[in-house]
Amino acid sequence: MEVGRPQLIPPWISLCFFFSLCFFSKVHSFYLPGVAPQDFKQGDPLKVKVNKLTSTKTQLPYSFYSLPYCKPDHIVDSAENLGEVLRGDRIENSVFEFRMREQETCKVACRIVLDAKAAKEFKEKIDDEYRVNMILDNLPLVMPIKRPDLDSIVYQHGFHVGLKGQYAGSKEEKFFIHNHLAFTVKFHKDEQTDAARIVGFEVKPFSVKHEYDGKWKENTQLKTCDVNAKRTVTSSDSPQEVEDKKEIIFTYDVKFEESDIKWASRWDSYLLMADDQIHWFSIVNSLMIVLFLSGMVAMIMLRTLYRDISKYNQLETQEEAQEETGWKLVHGDVFRAPTNSDLLCVYIGTGVQFLCMTLVTMIFAALGFLSPSNRGGLMTAMLLLWAFMGVFAGYASARLYKMFKGSDWKKITLWTAFMFPGTVFAIFFVLNAIIWGEKSSGAVPFGTMFALVFLWFGISVPLVFVGSYVGFKKPAIEEPVKTNKIPRQIPEQAWYMNPLFSILTGGILPFGAVFIELFFILTSIWLNQFYYIFGFLFIVFVILIVTCAEITIVLCYFQLCSEDYLWWWRSYLTAGSSALYLFLYAAFYFFTKLEITKLVSGILYFGYMLIASYAFFVMTGTIGFYACFWFTRLIYSSVKID
Template sequence: MLQCQESDIKWASRWDSYLLMTDDQIHWFSIVNSLMIVLFLSGMVAMIMLRTLYRDISKYNQLETQEEAQEETGWKLVHGDVFRPPANSDWLCVYVGTGVQFFGMMLVTMVFAVLGFLSPSNRGGLMTAMLLLWVFMGLLAGYSSSRLYKLFKGSEWKNIALRTAFTFPGSVFTVFFFLNILIWGQKSSGAVPFTTMFALVLLWFGISVPLVFVGSYLGFKKPAIEDPVKTNKIPRQVPEQAWYMNSIFSILIGGILPFGAVFIELFFILTSIWLHQFYYIFGFLFLVFLILIVTCAEISIVLCYFQLCSEDYLWWWRSYLTSGSSALYLFLYATFYFYTKLEITKFVSAILYFGYMLIASYAFFALTGTIGFYACLMFTRLIYSSVKIE
């Protein structure tokens, strides 16, 4: 006959032993590692901003004759082309709007998680909150994409709103639906029911799409952002660049540091998702998110400055891709994690893993790329508004 013994543990705290995490030291190492990267980048940016840029601006503003101005080299020479709209500017507006939507969703989600409103013990609560926030952040996506579109002298704001509302969600829903069909084919209980799929489509078309159009309308109604310098009618020829300033090389190099700032914490996130462990120290995650923002902004500014100094004014897309390339390293790390930590042997399970990680990498690309883009946009507007242009 079993005997019941009275326990000193309160009923409300009966699950605490399962939620106990013993790897705080590793998390602190993750934070210290990320902070070291940020401090290193901050030192580089401070050196550029406080020494090199100050010297450049003082020299440019002290030129006495037009002949001296024409003999100058560096970033001032491309002032007549630096704000020229890039090729495929419509798609840049769409992806910037998508990144803003992701940024708003992630920021609000982590603030609520840090404050304790979203708990990992509530199964599905975090994902539901993220979906709802994504839907309502469509207002910011439409607003930011149309504001940038008007900066590029565009006029068809409805076209931009339509692309913003359907490009990213449409591609993600297509991959998600395909993966769900595979789960249905295996007759697994993990398949998303048809009613849930219908609810997702209803949220997308009923709330998100209208909010994107409302945001685009409000953004396009506002006066266009004026460039600090005038753009020449005839584009300047970009001189031949050194091998290390090659667009592909600099883009791939730029993505290493933002990924390096988060990859240790990424291990715990992947473990909590794929090995069914709890992740609830959102304070660490929020700090890593802030570090990611600073890292993306700083590495994009540094490489943008070097690009302009080499008289290459095609910075719009490169500023987005520089920090956005960290998504490539995220997917490569997910592949490494799959072969070293997971014991998945079934083909369908492997397809599910890589499909979901592809979606996560795509979202990470939009988020980090947008951060780098806005950092470079503010940087270029700041430096070109600080020099005298004849």
């Protein structure tokens, strides 16, 4: 059958690509939050912004003003990039007014009287351990906590809305709100210009039942504030209970401290929240074990293959050739097209797209372009790179499709462009509908959802067509040996060569290469901690690639030696099965490390981890396939075939 030449790419592909870039750049800014240093002189206003309320128990973020906190006259949303919106960030202005290097003592933010609805909302957020997040000069607010076991200070992201417990001998559990905030702004001063840069933003929250004489007025003096004390209020004061018709007065202090920390190093304390020694030791330990196993496997494979090839090439007589055994016997069937070859081409193309996206993202992150100071930068970069890497997806699937003697390149291109993204988008749409039903700020707005669809249809799909067109136009990949017309019968296999057993066994080692790093990744995602060691993550990623390739080659070699030539799908599934262990580990992490009790939160967790595992399956499977593809072409082109 003659393979047809591809027709020219339709003009609508180019038009979609151009207009989508224009539309997407208008809907969502590509910028990453400002990281340039800003100098402040004494008395300059400092803008404190409020961000979402977060909880590790529910994993559902809410906007700050979803609770009846003090509101400014006009609420202004800050410009957010795509990654921030998808993370549920809602950055808005606040009533907290600071002046550079000017202390404030017990300044009243506002006074409110709770109704039944407001009291219920506060109690629900306190019960679910929600935290308030704020931002000053692109630095997130942290609360210093002293750890007696380590004799050091760690920083908690944000502060809790309140706390619950018994008070004054009462056996009934009550809810108390943190209504007084003692802010500490650390700055580094330039001696020559007298300007300063902000290098730290900390808080200590208190629950205080403020008292005053007479009726409340705008300038009423609070009796519970001691302006001469180091701290205007203390935790020993009567806490502010949350109940219907209760009056709550929100106040705050501002203290400025000069620091030796330079602006370039101000994120160091934020990024050292975890136990670094354990982190580093675990990664290095895993690195050494995997490198040792990989080296041993590679040595065995090289020695065994060298002996096989030497033996086959020394067979001179016909009788010796007839008595040969092993992988040379299946040379006439090893490159026979597999069943469901179209589906395999689609998965290979998608895997190449993910592999390229992950590799480029990690390189940028390791170089410092996607540090935690760039809020949403990592997710924005991943989505844009995924769209632009569609050209490699189309190219890879078309090249393989043409090798399998396929002719309808447009069909395989459409499948590559829509199958995996369509599946993920369907799951994401359902999860987003659930979040929307909970009225969470984590729900993706309609405009952003429309922009994501445009990113998919207007940029990714046209680029997949471009790559497929270029790939199909090239000559087909030549096979090193001819394929027989009649398939060879596969002999009965030993129990350990059972496809299911070998596939599940093959996924253990790749998963073992990443599971320690996976713990820290899951912690950063679901426990709201920063992840920043991208250099080590890149090393682990390289180890994952090497491990997937080597374990798949070893099992493929054993399979061919037992005269089973159906290696195409098995090579993909062998490395891809590590995704099954990833999902099982995610379930283990859910039940042992997280305190999620709500059904909705559990559905969200397993839904997102299912998407992550599916992507991991596609990527690792592609690595295993290409490793075996290169291996089989190498060994069958190295022996004499009569």
